[in-house]
Amino acid sequence: MKYDYLVVGAGPFGSIFAYEATKRGKRVLVIDKREHVGGNLYCKPIAGINVHWYGAHIFHTSNKSVWDYVNQFATFNHFTNAPLANYKGTLLNLPFNMNTFNRLWGVNTPEQAKQIIAEQRKNYGVSNPKNLEEQAINLVGLDIYEKLIKGYTEKQWGRPCTELPAFIIKRLPVRYTFDNNYFTDIYQGIPVGGYNVLFDKWLKDIDVTLNADYFENRTMYEGMAEKIIFTGMIDQYYDYEFGELEYRSLRFEHELLESDNYQGNAVINYTDRETEFTRIIEHKHFEFGQAPKTVITREYPQDYTKDVEPYYPINDALNNEIYEKYRQKAEKEAHVIFGGRLGQYRYFDMHHIIENVLKLVDTEFDNQ
Template identity: 60%
Template sequence: MFQYDYLIIGAGLFGSMFAYKAKLAGKRVLVIDKRPHVGGNLYCENIEGINVHKYGAHIFHTSNKDVWSFVNSIVEFNRYTNSPVANYKGKLYNLPFNMNTFYQMWGVKTPNEALMKINEQRNSAIEKMRGEGISTPRNLEEQALSLIGNDIYEKLIKGYTEKQWGRSCTDLPAFIIKRLPVRLVFDNNYFNDKYQGIPIGGYNIFIKNLLYKVDVNLNTDFFSNRIYWENMAEKIVFTGKIDEFYNYCFGKLEYRTVCFEEEIHDCTNYQGNAVINYTDKSVPYTRIIEHKHFEMFGLEVDACPKTVISKEYSMEWKEGMEPYYPVNDERNSRLYQQYKALASQEKNVIFGGRLAEYQYYDMHQIVEKILTFNL
């Protein structure tokens, strides 16, 4: 007789959501996590009265009304709208690419003028490729040039992308940029989704409410005593690295990771926006996050006497670092398929989340997946 119905390895969003649903269904659930806190990469630390996103900015967005209603039933979300700004060599551009961006880039004032400029640059790039015998973009650079042209690619895409992936755009696959959103309106709202926001009081409250009355063991590494933990429950929900679960029998998958340089400033407002991307490759970090803007608006910003920023540095993952993003190339895709084939044979193990499925997920996708999951 097992002590629990489910052992959930990892107290991030997937694990916490699964625990919530299983507990609601009357199942006996134990969650373990090797970190000293729950929430995975959603974890926030309160510094100077500000909820600091310790593992990078997380902005919830969805067009699924059921998903939005569900997360708001756990904790009320605020009205935060993601409107990042790009800094290229000291000049600022609004994101995503919209009429504000095109005015800042070229001085154009009407949608027709903007479209003419974009098409002029796109067609020039396409003609150049055709002259070189290239009919289909072979890499990210050619794909981006054929979609948006030279100016926006060089100033707002190239440097940022190469910092993010640690590779030249000519060495990255074209499918990473399937399309580039172009808005011929003055609209700086980054997401197209109908709903977006941040939990009021931060993500810690959201996770805490999901795990209410669920047994949780922190500072607990599944692999340090694997046999013991495998005999704890009838089924296992695994949210860690799938290659580690199988002892790297086919080889190690690769990841990108992010390191953060945190600073406290004695001012009420450092940059005037939550997210500013630095798209010039000579700047070593990819972006600066000013955390107070996620939850403080208007006069609230000035009422808090200090501010906290995080500079983000993207780099190759090494042992001991936190794996963030799967590397989308042929070698890793082929390797993951081998691990996936092994996983498909498991009867009592459920693999879920970005590490276990070697796939990037937005938060709403995880929530929707668990809400529709049959226990």
């Protein structure tokens, strides 16, 4: 066998593992079915702008070791995620905060906002919420639910809120301050030059094969390495033995505009049900760009089918039960390790991925 490890998937999990394994003298081959490395973090340069080709990605974490790790490979800017919601032409701040409440109700103090939300909970809430709609109203009242949650959520999941389980919104951030920062993590930013800078460092001098579908040449690839790091869909790896896991997918519409500034903000969510897309991303604002043109992306949620990319695991009770069967089988594998969103069937943020792969590196190489 030519390699110690075959890494299936050149996203962050696979790329960091490949980098760390190579550092320890291991021979690694990375393959990916796309024409580029970087997974969903890939940035496509257009007109001097690093376009987040698969949707907005803002790095954030409170884990200092993760922050220190990524800063070895790139300089991060001070971008702060402060998205807006567009509800039928009215712009409101996200997450829900005093700026939102002032715009909705004309209130100026936290106490005034709390009173309105409490009154709406009393009038419209239920003691034992059985679906997402009831749960959301219990948490934030009717106005916020109808204007900022209902339409967006139904587009995202492709079904009415009354048919979605309550646990999807266990809690919603409600802040009684005038702070528009979406995240509460200590560290936040975007790599200067885009996320490709990270992957260029991680995969430098490592054998990488692109446009390579593992399942089209499975026998060949399995014969090339002692061990496999698999970051694709775990149910596909096992030929759907216990059933197909469900996902939601996305479609992106990218547009280069002659304007130098389309919407004045990196991310604006469209929360009414009638607008088909869920948000518009204007990429230059991630890096405070001064390019004379701009690139925007409209993001459309869609059902997952086998001819599109899976983005979001649907971690309801039924799917989690199916995944557990795959997980138990995977635990017995001596030569295959599953990682990432698809391999572990869970929605991970970037910092979670890095935490997980560095733990794997410690486990895999601690006795070597």
